[in-house]
Amino acid sequence: MSASSSHTKNTQRERLEAKEQSILTAATDVFTALGVDGTTMAEIARRAHIAEGTLYLYHKNKQDLLAVVVGNFWADLTKGALIAVDASLPVKQQLKQLATYHLTALIQQFDMVGLTYRARLRHGEPEYQLPKIREYVRVFDQIIERGINRSQLSEALPLWQCRDVFYGSLEYSARTLLLREVQFDPTVVEQLLVMFKPYEVTETSVAKAGLTNTSDDTRLARIEAQLSLLLKEKEQR
Amino acid sequence: MSASSSHTKNTQRERLEAKEQSILTAATDVFTALGVDGTTMAEIARRAHIAEGTLYLYHKNKQDLLAVVVGNFWADLTKGALIAVDASLPVKQQLKQLATYHLTALIQQFDMVGLTYRARLRHGEPEYQLPKIREYVRVFDQIIERGINRSQLSEALPLWQCRDVFYGSLEYSARTLLLREVQFDPTVVEQLLVMFKPYEVTETSVAKAGLTNTSDDTRLARIEAQLSLLLKEKEQR
DNA sequence: AGCTATTATGAGGCTTCCTCATATGCTCAC
C-alpha cells in the first residue's frame, strides 16, 4: 500500500500493530475453543509466537484481554448490522432484517455469548456494560427512531422494553435452535415481529388495533420452516 | 422432633446432613457475594467450620458445588412458582402471575443468573442443561397445556418459541430494571402478555374467524395445528 | 474397652496468573 522501503514490515509501529493483531487472533481462537477457564495465557502466547510476559505489555491481564476480544466481536457485529439493514425500507422490514442478522450471527458464533457474559463480570461485581454492546444496540434504537419519525410506529412504544424483548428473545431462541442443531428458523423472527404489531401505525391498524391476526403469509412461512425441521429430524434418525 | 437420646444431633446421618447443609449455605453466600472467580474453597470451608479437604468428601470439585447451589436455587423457585400460580384462573391470568413471580425473583436474586451461566459451562463445552431448570420451565409449559386443553389457547401456538420469548424477555428486563435500580415494573409484564393475544381463543376471535375464513384458510389452520402437535410430541420425548 | 469403618484434616503437589530483573534490538546523532 504505502510507498516505503522494501521490508515486509516497515516501521516499528506496523510491526507492533501486527503483533497486537496476532495476539488478538490467537486469544479469540483459544477463548472460543477452550472457554475462559480452559484458556491459559501460555497457550495464547504460544499461538501468537511470543513469550508469556510479552502479553502483559499489550493487555493488563486475562480479563482485560477477554474484554478486548469480546469488544471486537460486537464492533464487527455492528458493522455487519449496518450493512444488513436497509434504512429506506419500511420499519417492519428493517426490524426483520436486523432480527434475522442477529439470530444467524448468534447461532454461528454462540461461544461469543458466553464470553460476553464473562467479560461483563468486572473486578468488584456490578455487571459492567461493554461500550461496544451499547453501540451495537444503537442500531436497533435508530430503526425505532426512524419508525417514529416517519410515523410508521406509535410514539407510545416503550423503547427499552422492546429492546429487551427483541434481544432477550433472540438470545434464548438462538440457544434453543443450537441445542436442536438447527442453523436458522425464520418463524422465530416472524413470531417476534408480532409483538410490534400493536404499535404499527397504518390506515387499517387504528380500526384493527388489538384484534391482530397472523397473516396467511406469516403462517405459510412458519409451516414451511416447521416442515423442514421435521424432515431434517427424520433424516437424522 | 424424634423421641431419641438427648444429643443435640442424634444420628450420624443427621449430623452429616447438617454439615452438608452448612456447606451449601456457606457456598451460596460466598458465591453470590464474591462471584465464582472471587470464591475460594478455603473461604467456603472457613464459613462452614470445616477443613478444606472435607469439602471434597461432599462435592467432587468447585464446579460441582456450584452446580448444586444453582440447582437448589431453581428448585426453590419451582416451589414458589407453583404456589404463585393459581391453576383455576384463566390462562392469561396464570401467565401474568408467573411472569410477575419470575421477574421479581430474578431482580431480587440476579446474582443467581450469573451463577447459572457459570454452572452450565460443563467440562468440555456443549452448554449443559441443568435438570432443575427444566423442571422449573415445566411450570410454564403446564400453563400453556392447560390453556390448550380448556380451549383458551390455540393449538397452533409454538410452545418452545413462546418459552424463549417469555423467559428471554424477562431476563433481559430484569437486568435493565436492576441497572436502573427499579424493584419492579408491572408494564414489563403487561407488554409481554401482548404477545399471546393472537393465540387467545375468545368469542370475538371465533366470530371474526367465521366471518373472514375461506375454505383455504381453514385448511391452512388445520395443517398448522397438526404440525405443531407433531412437534410437541417430539419435544416431549 | 477394643476393633473396624467412616469421616475429618491440612500439608504439599500441581497449575496458573502475573511481575520484574535482565536482555535484546531499534533509532538516530555524530
Place this chain on the structure above:
DNA sequence: GTGAGCATATGAGGAAGCCTCATAATAGCT
C-alpha cells in the same frame, strides 16, 4: 560505522488457588 538511549521482549519465579492423599480422629457395635 558506532555507541548511547530508549522501546520492546523474555522467562524464571513468587503468589495463590484447586485438589489429593497419607494420616488422624471419631462413631458404632459387640
